[in-house]
Amino acid sequence: MAGKNRKGRKGSAPQDIRNSKVRRDYEVGDTYEAGIVLTGTEVKSIRAGKAQISxxxxxxxxxxFFIYGIHIDEYAFGNINNHVVRRERKLLLKKSELKKIERALEAGGKSAIPTRMYFKEALIKVEIGICTGKKLFDKREDLKKKAQMLDIDRTMKAFRVR
Structure with a gap:
């Protein structure tokens, strides 16, 4: 029975694939959970953590609604039926969500960017954020706030030690 219990094994639960650039370059507004149409070798490659959505x-x-620019490596044990590494993939959403996203994108100044790809039970989901691009001064403000928070944490830690 040890072979059936996968929770105890190391590396059995696949991790989220996150877009590390999205919080730095964009202000993320509403987020939506979408299904994605994939082939079998793409799913196996994502389970192995061989995907990039940045x-x-x-x-x-x-x-x-399609997603472009994501990179899913070829499955290592695939054969001639392996998938194309970069191709557009269809996203699956409810009609009401599609209408909301379409209205937000048509309003201008916003983009739909994938923030993370993750497993929900046996299905692969993509979290889509409706984002507004940050200007250079916004990025500088974020860096200043981050530096101030680090200084505050250091001083608080110094007082706790005494």
């Missing part, structure tokens, strides 16, 4: 973006095309 260059990804989403766009409407003929009334359907």
């Amino acid at each position: 260059d990804g973006f989403c766009r409407f095309e003929k009334g359907e």
